[in-house]
Amino acid sequence: MRTGTGPIGFVRSLLQILGGKPQVPPSLEANQALALILKRRSVRHFASTEIPDEVLAAILEAGRLAPSTVNLQTWSFALFTPATWHATFGRHLPFGGARAIVVMADTHRVRLALDAFPHSPLVEHTIAVMNASLAAMNMNIAAEALGVSSVMLSETGRTGLLDAGYLVEKLCLPGGVLPLMTFILGYPRGPHPPMPPKLPQDQICFEGRYREPAAGLMGGWLAQMKAGYKASHPFSSFDAQLRVYGKKIVQAEATLWAMVSDGRGPES
Ligand SMILES: Cc1cc2nc3c(=O)[nH]c(=O)nc-3n(C[C@H](O)[C@H](O)[C@H](O)COP(=O)(O)O)c2cc1C
Numbered sequence: 001m002r003t004g005t006g007p008i009g010f011v012r013s014l015l016q017i018l019g020g021k022p023q024v025p026p027s028l029e030a031n032q033a034l035a036l037i038l039k040r041r042s043v044r045h046f047a048s049t050e051i052p053d054e055v056l057a058a059i060l061e062a063g064r065l066a067p068s069t070v071n072l073q074t075w076s077f078a079l080f081t082p083a084t085w086h087a088t089f090g091r092h093l094p095f096g097g098a099r100a101i102v103v104m105a106d107t108h109r110v111r112l113a114l115d116a117f118p119h120s121p122l123v124e125h126t127i128a129v130m131n132a133s134l135a136a137m138n139m140n141i142a143a144e145a146l147g148v149s150s151v152m153l154s155e156t157g158r159t160g161l162l163d164a165g166y167l168v169e170k171l172c173l174p175g176g177v178l179p180l181m182t183f184i185l186g187y188p189r190g191p192h193p194p195m196p197p198k199l200p201q202d203q204i205c206f207e208g209r210y211r212e213p214a215a216g217l218m219g220g221w222l223a224q225m226k227a228g229y230k231a232s233h234p235f236s237s238f239d240a241q242l243r244v245y246g247k248k249i250v251q252a253e254a255t256l257w258a259m260v261s262d263g264r265g266p267e268s
Contacts, residue, residue, distance in 0.1 A: 005223075013227035016220075020195045036144050041193045043149035044095045046186030051098045055146050059185070060101075062142030068131035072110045075132035078102040078171055078179075088170060094157040097184035101139065102159060102167065103152075105132040108176035124178065132180055139183065149188040152181045155248060162248040165255035197224035 022038035029035070056079075063077060080100040085093040093100055105128035107117075117123045136152060143150050154160035159167060159182040167179040199221060203213050229238035 013224045042151040047189040063135040063139040066135035066138040074128040076104045076106040098186040101183040162252040
């Protein structure tokens, strides 16, 4: 991958993005479950069609049956329709989604029966987060299988990890429950988004010892990320967006630490 600068580099990066596609051995191309997983994209435009209750129930069942450390099931899901979202947060559900699920890491519930592990960052912020994230991904794939598209949000609309303090207040979460992401669901509107720049398999896998990426690989990826962002947000830039995220992360970290020291936080 070559790093490009200027208009030519911009166009080259866009063409590289558009040329990206899943690499599947021809003998496995007909596998529908695999094709579904590889076709999944984060979708940010939804039709006004409602999601039937039984479809949502099937998606939640995929979350409920996800794998977890010692089968501790350290997750909770807060469910919203556009109306309940508006009533709770005073704004529209992001991207015109039909439903939202706030996915939380939750060690509160399991500790009512089994308080075996320390109240430590590794348990509260790694093990619990990992399990809840796997549940979210199971729901994501189940949704795709049912024709429902989605996007996970950590920031947009003040309802993800970066606004955990706000969500703890709004959803009256007890200590040990940490909101991670808002999963927005809906039937897609408009064309399927192109695959964003994904690193090649031979650069992220290694056998034996860790291998540094090939020269120019990460620069090329960054150029594509910037070009892709510019193409979809002509009046902003990837760098500007990163600055916003950086500030929000600093604020979120401060809020979480304040909550922990007040005894209200995820480790209390
Ligand atoms: C935990 C998590 C948080 C995310 N937060 C946001 C977000 O706040 N806003 C957004 O537009 N996309 C968000 N995304 C979607 C990513 O931008 C998207 O997954 C990534 O660009 C790769 O695109 P793909 O999902 O189509 O493969 C998030 C994804 C994950 C997994």
